[in-house]
Amino acid sequence: MRLTQKLRRRPSRPGRSDAGVARRISDRLSSRRRSRFAAPAVLMLGLLLAGGAYAVANAALVPGTAQASTTDEDLVAQGRALFLVGCSSCHGKNAEGIPTNKDNNYGPSLVGVGAASVDFQVGTGRMPMSNPGTQAQRKPPVYDDQEIEALAAYVASLGPGPAVPDSEQYSTEGLDNESVVRGGEFFRTNCTACHNFAGAGGALPRGRYAPKLTGVSNKHIYEALLTGPQQMPVFSDAVLTPEDKRDIIAYINYTNEMPDQGGFSLGRLGPVTEGLAAWLIGIGSLVGFAVWIGTASTRTTKKQKKEAAS
Amino acid sequence: MSAETSSAGVAPSNGRSAAKAGKPSRVGAAATWADDRLGLAGVAKKNLRKVFPDHWSFMLGEIALWSFVVLLLSGVFLTFWYRPSMAEVIYEGSYSPLRGLHMSEAMASTIHISFDVRGGLLMRQVHHWAAMVFVASMMVHLLRVYFTGAFRKPRELNWVIGCLLLLLGTLEGFTGYSLPDDLLSGTGIRAADGFMKSIPIVGTYASFLLFGGEFPGDSIIPRLYTVHVLLIPGILVALIAAHMLLLVYHKHTQWPGPGRTEQNVVGYPMLPVYAAKAGGFFFVVFGVLTLMGGLIGINPVWRYGPYNPAEVTAGSQPDWYMGWPDGLLRLMPGWETHVFGTTWSWNVFFPIIVMPGLMFTILLMLPFIESWITGDKRDHHLLQRPRNAPTRTAVMVALMTFYGLSWAAGGNDIIAIRMGLSINQITYFLRGAVFIGPIIAFIITRRWCLSLQRADNERLLHGYESGVIMRDPQGGYSEKHLPLPEAKAYTLTARDRDLVLSAPTGSDGNGVASPTARKDRLRARLSRLWMADNIQKPTRAELEEARHHAEHEHAHEAALSGHPADGHQFDGRDEATGHGHQLSGH
Known part of the structure; x- marks a missing residue:
């Protein structure tokens, strides 16, 4: 959650400037404009400004909430374009779903599933599926946040459904x-x-x-x-x-x-892994010790000595 | 100084100087005082010198004994804070995610032990690990006793006692892990209630009797507690005492070898060797269990939360020793019969009530079944190698396979999710495998044992593979075999020949039909199945012939190669050294 919050946070800009301060800075700059660091500094400043401007423009393009995005035709159009490339082979060109010849779902209809559904399925990497199977697996997401917004906007435009939560x-x-x-x-x-x-x-x-x-x-x-x-x-x-x-x-x-207060949690899977540990670690090590005690007796040490002597 | 005190009253002497009476010490005086009143010196003198044979597999039962001691010690600690009460309290302890919740006093006190009693969580975990290891080590010990034939006369009753210990240990474990009254153990009690109710006719009454009314009631935890800390431990202690007294009375079995017979026991005396080993092993067991309790979490009841009949968690399994009936329950198809408005739940009754009872009865009867089939009523103190009783070994491996497959079924959901399999496919596979698997295991084990017996005979008659490759004048290659050292040959041949019972004629000389004819015929048939395929050890004539042949061959080869036989090849000297000399020295 923190990640997405960070991603959604718009870059903050200083709102006002003090004329006196600006004057002082420009004085200082002009006195140093022949410095050998001046050219790279100007270049850096230019790049930062250009990047910042792009970020501002980009942020302005992406509305904050999914509800708002449904009205954004550009976003829907972008989402549709992405959908046609990445999703339509299973879900159909209009997200109407594709049945198999046995009438099972090849890909279900997405009309009315809502933006929240798209945000979950694509945002957790489950969609697009890497291969057909019983269940879509979680994996690193294929689309970035902006593309997911666009896809969600497109699917949300098909019919009413749960929106991405605030x-x-x-x-x-x-x-x-x-x-x-x-x-x-x-x-x-x-x-x-x-x-x-x-x-x-x-x-x-x-x-x-x-x-x-x-x-x-x-x-x-x-x-x-x-x-x-x-x-x-x-x-x-x-x-x-x-x-x-x-x-x-x-x-x-x-x-x-929360830390595992008891020690290694064994996968937090309950008694099956505990039983495995009792046998492999408990009985395993204790039988190992028994073998050690049973074989390293006075007789064996005597025998070893005799062998070494002969 | 210490030597003087320990041998007070006994004249110290190194055998060269004259013995002088030592100064009587205080310890000696105290011992004399006690002996005058208790008369233990005579008993102690005899028993402290009692001889125990040495083998690592004889210490498996000790793991069980010592983990039981750890259970008693840690269990007493837990009773100081645990409250066996189902009274509803509001948890106000230091584990915040449950603070303010209603739960039973049992659960609240368990969390209190885990988080607010110094060393409490360690003790809980040590107790739980010790319980798991206790039952497991009893099983390993049982397998050793069975595979080596140590259950044969006169030790059948000790086998029965051991089986009872296993059963009681399992019940003790169940009553123990039910006590915290957390979500997992509550689910277990809920299941036990269902199991009981599946018993035809009396099930409901039995359940109401145990729970003091409708499930869950408020008496099951105090009742289980009484059973867990008083009834079963009392019986366990008594049976363990009987088990060990019989062990002392029968004397321990030993592996055959030179100097070891059915009449003697070759080994080390109780004091100091065996007492040191066993005492040391206690600390090893205690140490391993404490390490496990300190490092590996077990039964995190605070994560499960308090029991609530409306809740359940994925991965609800019993502890491992209850896993196999749980697995059978998961494998059983949902068969039910409805008669006159009553439901007969075969799907629950058969796997969970009938099968454990049946398996336990089979286990208990194994020594008696075998002695009836073989007709062997002699005393046995020398152990058998598993290969020398192929059918017996195969029977146990088949039982183990059945157990293991049922056990795996008990963890089918964990297997499914961890290995990315379908729980249904696992279940379908195991439904077949529990029937076919034991049969395959039986056949393979039996053939394997017979092959090992043949290999033993091969080594006795043709010697061991020396690793020396010979080339004959025609250019063919062969490996030189050398006779076994005599001690090894003795050990391999120190076993009885199996006598298959012959089929009775059915009537005596006067034509009177035997009343037990049918039984005898069955017995003869079983005896044939049990032993007829066994490979018997070579006869004396065969062994002598083989030795003669080897000597002759060696003399022949020696003449060809110019290395005369020096006799050391056949005198039973150590394989490695004797052989090494022969290669390099002469």
Whole structure:
């Protein structure tokens, strides 16, 4: 979440300047304009100004929220162009979906899935899929933030659906321990059955799975709850209010950052890996010690001595 | 000084100077005082010199014994703070993500031990690891006893006691990990409730009796606690005492070898050698378990959270020793019968109630089944190598395969997610494998043992492979084989010939039909299946013939190569050195 916040933050510029200060600076500059560092300094300044201007212009082009973007025809057009290249082979040229000849979904229709869905699927790298499979896997995203905005804007323009949430909806800043406790209760009631008690993930039928929840941004957790990607049910705002969702995110962040008080966590997978450790490490080392004690006796040392002597 | 105190009253002498009575020390005086009143010196003198044979595999049972001691010590520590109560309290301890939540006093006190009692988490983890290792080491010990034939007469009862220890250890583990009343263990108790209710007719009554009413009630934790800290440990201590008394009474088995017979025990005396080894091993076990408790997390109940029947977590598994019935439960198709409005849950009853009982009965009966089939009622104190009882070894490997596959099924979801497989495919595969796997394992193991027996005979009759390549006048190559050292040859031949029971005629000389004819015929058939394929050791004539042949051959070769036989090749000298001399020296 912090990453996206940083990316979304517009570069700040000084709003006002003091004439006296400017005069003093220009005096100082003119007195040093024949310095051998002057030319590179001017070049650097020019590059910085040009880059800054581009950044300003670029930021002005990208609206802050997804709702606003749906009205931005340029963005939708850009998104459509990207969609036709990267998505339409499975989802259809108009995102209407492509059925297979057995009437299964080759790629589902994206009409009405909303911008939040696109932001989650593309932002976590699940879409575009690297290869067809039971489930799209998380991987480094293929599109950058601006392109994801454009794709989301295009898909959102096809029909109404959940919008990308505002950062204040999923930001956990300022939440106290009570929220974490509350979020833990919601987490155990709604999430652990598939994602495991520590968010380490769990198996679902036929090769599907609930992914692990470490390293997922606040925004993406919120969007997943909102849109129910892949096997996940939708937790609409009527089921889990935005505050509940935020508390769950706070709990997930808390447990992810919490140290493993007991030592090596063995993947936080529960008794299976613990049993493995009991056998491999416990019995393994103790039998090793037994072999050592059993073979290194007075008799064997005597035998070794005799062998060495002969 | 120390020598004087330890041998107080005994005249110290180095064998050259005259013995002088030592000054009586205080320790000696105290020992005399105690002996006058307890009379232990006679008993101690005999038993402190008791001989135990030496082999690493004889220490596997010790792992179990010492981890049990660790369990007692760490368990007592835990009882000081644990509260076996299901009373609802609000947690106000130092683990903040649960602060302010309602939970049972049992759970709250467990978290209190973990975070607010000095050394509490370490003790909890040591206790839990010790429990896991306790059951595992009992199993490893059981396998050693079975594979080496140490369960045979007169030790069948000790086998039975050992099996009971395994069963009770498992139950003790279950009652123990249920006590924290966290989400995982609560799910386990919930499952146990379901298992009990699957028993036809009496199931519901049994469940209500155990839980004191409808699940979960508020008495299961205190009841399990009583069972965990009083009932089962009491029986365990008594049975362990009986197990060890019988061990002393029977004397320990030993591997065959020169000087070792059915009548003696060759090894080291209890004091000082064996006591030092065993005592040292206690510290090794304690150390390993403490290291595990300190470094590897186990059962993080605070992460699971308090039990709530509405919640469950992915990866809800029992501890490993309960894993195999859980696996069978996962493999079982959902068969149910509905009769007159009642449900008969074969899908639960069969894998979780019937199968463990059946497997345990088979385990318990193994010594009796084998002695009935072989008709062997003699005392045995010399161990057998697994290969020398091929069918027995194969039976256990088949049982292990069944166990292992069922066990793997218990972790099918973890296997699926960790290895990127489909949980359904794993389950379908294992459904077949639990039937086919043991059969394949049986056949392979039996053939393997028979081949090893043949290899032993080969070495006895034709010697070991020396690594010396000979070229004959025709240009053909062959490897020179040298006779085994005599000690090794003795060890390999120190086993009985298997006697297959012959089929009875069914009637005696007067034509009176035997009342047990059918039973005898079955027994003869089983005996044939059990032993008829075994490779018997070479006879004396065969061995002598082989030796003669080897000597003759060597003399022949020596004449050709100009190196006379010096006799050392056949006198049982150490393989490596004797052989080395022959190559380089002469």
